[in-house]
Amino acid sequence: MKQLTIQSSQRNYPIVMEAGLRFHIKKWLNKKYSSILIITDDEIANKYLQDVAGSLGDQHIYSYIVPSGEASKSIEQYYKLQTKAIESGLDRKSLIIALGGGVIGDLGGFVAATFMRGIDYIQMPTTILAHDSSVGGKVAINHESGKNLIGCFYPPAAVLYDTETLKSLPYREVRSGYAEILKEGLISDNRLSEELLALSLNQVSSDQLENHLEAGIKVKANIVEEDEKESGVRKYLNLGHTLGHALEATLGYGKVTHGEAVANGMLFALHVSEDVKGEELPFNKLYNWMNVNKYPIVDIEEESIAKLIKSMKSDKKSVSGHIQMVLLNKVGEPTVENLDDSSVEAYIRTYIERMNKL
Template identity: 80%
Template sequence: MKQLTIQSSRHSYPVVMEAGLRFRLNRWLKKEYSSILVVTDDHVAERYLQDVLDSLGAENIFSYIVPAGEASKSIEQYDRLQTKAIESGLDRKSLLVALGGGVIGDLGGFVAATFMRGIDYIQIPTTILAHDSSVGGKVAINHELGKNLIGCFYPPAAVLYDTETLESLPYQEVRSGYAEILKEGLISNSSLVEELWTLSLKGISSFQLENHLEAGIKVKADIVEADEKEAGVRKYLNLGHTLGHALESTLGYGKVTHGEAVANGLLFAFHVSEDVNQHQLPFSELHGWMKKNEYPIINIEEANIPKIIKSMKSDKKSVSGRIQMVLLNKVGEPTVQNLDDSSVEAYMRTYIERMKKL
């Protein structure tokens, strides 16, 4: 078992990683709850919902299943979940359990944060990608004009990571999750980056995966403890996300995974960083790593540049109409730059030309 403790302004909470943890959930409930609502999606429900319901063993326990995919992070599903909570008789001493990947964690966490002005919730992540989203207390739903625009900061009571659930992940979800682990390495752990460059994601062992998850969570934990509300260094966790979120929005949620979009966003951030900071970054290494591990390389059409820029400006990180990007001086040394539309457009055009030559 691996365990870390995260300190938030509201309370501290454990992040626990252990095989088979879904069968031993009761030991991590630190108080008696009047009722429990388990939220999951239709893919995860088939495999793990009954295990979790049996493990919790509460009398007043309910479940709600949403369709799998990013499209469920919507105001419609949020409303249906609130209705389910009300009709099930949940009160301020109830618990919500988010069983699934980042979509379920964000959606369920936002419901918990706003139901009766806030009830406890527990994250039970079932994807690699969710190692990032489950820690730090960011909860949100999407708007058609941008990703995660409606949400708040609301830390969980616990993050309980059953690593056995990762063994059933399709390969697309493995590479999606590893884009976030790479991002965490790029902002503060150069040795992790060097290890990942040589890694074939189709050949990782359970031992390697647990170590990489632990390394990524430690990076995230250190940053969110220093800056819970994203006033300073927490912004560095958005490396690759400015373009990544815009690609998800403009392509249509679910067309590419979050991690696939972020990986492409990292490439673009490297490209911009090299010009702004006049320092070479491992652009070719990142591109080669993506190709080796079968990430989709998203071709940006020149005709779509205005639409992508509009989406980037709608991002919650934009400041006074300028696009805020996290860049790198070098691996392990992130910085934040505010760019105007014309600069971003110029960088996109040179990026398109650079990618054509690869």
């Protein structure tokens, strides 16, 4: 078992990682709740819902299953969940458990944050990727114009990570999750990124995975403790996300996974960083790592450049119409830069050229 404590302005909360944790949830509830609503998706429900519900004892337990996938982070699904919570008789002393990947964590967390002005919730991530989103209290749903545009900062009561649930992950999800761990390495620690960039993801052992998750969570935890509301260093966590989000939006959600999009976004960020900062960065190593581990390398087409730029400008991080990117002075030393459209467009073009030569 591994355990960390996160300090947030509203509360401190534990992050617990353990194989089989889903059978011992009750132990980690630090108060008596009047009722509990488990929110999960149809894939996870089949595998783990019974285990979790059964571990909670003789409480009033309800569950609600949404279709798996990004489309469930909609205003309609959000309202249905509010209705479910009301109809189940949840009150201010009730608990929501978000059992699933990042979609479920974001959606369930936002429901908890706004049900009767906020009730407790627990994150139970079931993907590697969600090690990132489950820590730090960012919760949100999507607007048809963009991801996570409607949401708030609302820390969970706990993050309970049953690492057994990661064993059955499809390889694509492993890849998606490791992109965020690599991001955490790149913005903080050369040793961790060197280790990750040498890794074949289909040969990772359970122990290695737990160690990598812990390392990633520690990076994230340190950052969100320093800057909960993303006015400063928390922005560094967006490395790769400016182009990443735009790729997801323009290709259509689900075409590439979030982590795959972020991996492509990081490659682009390293390309831009080398030009702006004049330092050599592990662009080629990342490119090779993506190839070895079968990340889809997105081929950006001439006619999609304008759409990408527009999407990057509508990102939450953008201020006064500039595009905000996280760049690296060197590995472990990120900075935030505001770039105008034409510079970003020029960088996309030189990126396309560079990729064509590889």
